[in-house]
Amino acid sequence: xxxxxxxxxxxxxxxxxxxxxxxxxxxxxxxxxxxxxxxxxxxxxxxxxxxxxxxxxxxxxxxxxxxxxxxxxxxxxxxxxxxxxxxxxxxxxxxxxxxxxxxxxxxxxxxxxxxxxxxxxxxxxxxxxxxxxxxxxxxxxxxxxxxxxxxxxxxxxxxxxxxxxxxxxxxxxxxxxxxxxxxxxxxxxxxxxxxxxxxxxxxxxxxxxxxxxxxxxxxxxxxxxxxxxxxxxxxxxx
Numbered sequence: 001x002x003x004x005x006x007x008x009x010x011x012x013x014x015x016x017x018x019x020x021x022x023x024x025x026x027x028x029x030x031x032x033x034x035x036x037x038x039x040x041x042x043x044x045x046x047x048x049x050x051x052x053x054x055x056x057x058x059x060x061x062x063x064x065x066x067x068x069x070x071x072x073x074x075x076x077x078x079x080x081x082x083x084x085x086x087x088x089x090x091x092x093x094x095x096x097x098x099x100x101x102x103x104x105x106x107x108x109x110x111x112x113x114x115x116x117x118x119x120x121x122x123x124x125x126x127x128x129x130x131x132x133x134x135x136x137x138x139x140x141x142x143x144x145x146x147x148x149x150x151x152x153x154x155x156x157x158x159x160x161x162x163x164x165x166x167x168x169x170x171x172x173x174x175x176x177x178x179x180x181x182x183x184x185x186x187x188x189x190x191x192x193x194x195x196x197x198x199x200x201x202x203x204x205x206x207x208x209x210x211x212x213x214x215x216x217x218x219x220x221x222x223x224x225x226x227x228x229x230x231x232x233x234x235x236x237x238x
Contacts, residue, residue, distance in 0.1 A: 006049075009035040010216045015209075017192040019057075019159065022183060024195045024207035024224070032216040033196040034084065037164050039063065041079060042070040056160070076107050080158035082182075084165040086149030090137040096123070096148050097133040100155070107156035126151035127181060143174045147181075154185065161185070164196045172201075179205035204228045212238040 010032040017023050025033050038044050040054055040062050054062040056078060065074065075081075083089040091099055100119040104110050110118045120130055128147040137145060146166060153161060163182055167175040179202045186193040186206075195206055203210060207224040212235060220227075220235040227233055 008216060010039070010213075013213070013218050015211050015218065015221060017160065017194060019192055020186060020190045021208050022186050022193040022195060022206050023209045023211060024197060024203035025211050025213055025218075026197055026200060026203050027213035028198055031213045033198075033213055034164055036213075037081070037162050037194070037196055040162065041075060041081060042067060076103070076153075076156040076158060078158050079160045079162060080153040080156060082146075082150050082153045082161065082163040082166045084168055086166075087137050087140070087142070087145040090145065090148060092137050095134050095136055096128070096140075096151075099148075100133070100151060103152050103155045122155050123148075123151050125154050125185075142169050143178070146170065146174075146178060150181070150185075157189070158191065160192045160194070162194050162196070165198070166195070167197065167199050167202050175199060175202055176205060178202070182206055200228075214238075 013036055015023060025036070027033055035044070039050050042062070042065065044050070050063045052063060056062065060074070060078070062070075062074065062079070090096070097119055100122050101115050104118045104122055105115060108118065120133065123130060123133060126147045128144065128151050132140065132144060137148070140148065150166070166182065167178050170178060182193060182195065183206045185191065193206070195203065197203055204224065210222055210224050210227040211218050212220040212233070214237045220233060220238045222233070227238075
């Protein structure tokens, strides 16, 4: 890109996540939340640049890792993503069963005849009904598409789960149910959860800690109880 035309989408974002902890990164659309998640997984456009570090517990710096390392040892295995608009990220011409079986085979090495049962077990972890496994993504409701994407993300038992706007497009009951399920996965499996959302109800339901992003910067970080209760937010935007 020509000199002078770079835009800093995220600046000075600093946070830490412990095993079993859920952190909600909240802010309006366009503030940089999803850019930050994409940076952690090496999914930014080719002309994007990153600085600083993002270290996993074993010391691996995600921002310094090459594509081979990210593809073979990070994505799905150490960091898993529940994407925004899950239906758009599921392969439209393949059934949910075939996508789960492929993911299980790739991440765990499971082979037939155990593969079918392993895929069904993965679906069950995300409360995806076995009766819908042979359906295609366009045959699913928004809630079921979200559960299918969650099932795929949970296959590799990654210690860090990134959930990027997982409640977008869901009705209020499904928002709360999805929030409860994501929190349950965090507690039961001891994995860290980074929830990216502009839905404060979902954040309150899930988070131990809240980080508020405004114009590409984290302007406030607080325990969820203090943020949503007393003394409440401190920053004017928050």
